[in-house]
Amino acid sequence: MTRETKLTRRETLLKLIAGGGALSLAGCGLDARSPAALAVLEKAETLTRLAQRALLAPREALAREYRPQDISSYFRPNGSTAPDDADYQDAAANGFADWRLEVGGLVDNPLKLSLADLRAFAPRTQITRHDCVEGWSCIAQWKGARLASVLAAARPKPAARFIALFCADTLEQSLDGNGRYYETIDLVDAAHPQTILAYEMNGAPLPVEHGAPLRLRVERQLGYKMAKYVMRIEAIDGFAALGRGRGGFWEDRGYEWYAGI
DSSP, X not given: OOHHHHHHHHHHXXXXXXXXXXXXXXXXXOOTTSHHHHHHHHHHHHHHHHHHHHHHOOTTOOOOOOOGGGSOSSOOOOSOSSXXXXXXXXXXXXXXXXXXXXXXXXXXXXXXXXXHHHHHSOEEEEEEEEEOTTSOEEEEEEEEEEHHHHHHHHOBOTTOOEEEEEEEEEOOOOTTSOOEEXXXXXXXXXXXXXXXXXXXXXXXXXXXXXXXXXXXEOTTBOGGGSOOSEEEEEEESOOTTSTTSSSBTTGGGTOOSOOBO
């Protein structure tokens, strides 16, 4: 892509954001709780995501990586710290020896991977900062298999547009049955070199409070995107049918789907 093409795309995005017109709820008199208003907000969020990627950094840009001496002496756990799911507890009691990560959905080669299988992929180790939406940050070293490598082995179909991660922890007993944690990212973030399925933290097996046996690290986004206790991964063409249709546990409760930093 030429510099002129990039500038044209950026100028177009800026004009759309600045103009607001069709995206202004007040201007079009929509009830903010109505399906029409939600559709408008979804379009605005997509535009914001595209603008951020176009204006701030190329898609392949790396998050900052730190030195070993920068690692936080205490890394605050986020979300669940000990899932009470029976299958998870059985797996944990056995040291996750019989645990398997299922990889399926829109793929040509479904997989069931043990921790040993995941360790057989070329590992990536990175020291990065975890930024929580609540305002705190911690730095840790993570080691794991690149998500892109795992997906390459599963061979996603052309229709795949997102990756869904389904987890073992239930954060709330909701009446609609959507209290189990899940998260989705698009294929751009799935392919990022720092997006890994981490099985080690600070040189040791991932602790339970931090998501053992496997958690997602997607370093260009906020902490709530870093799904813990990952049990299953699916390549999907959309997430409207998952949970409450917003693309993640916290997104279903009002958080933005794209949490880029």
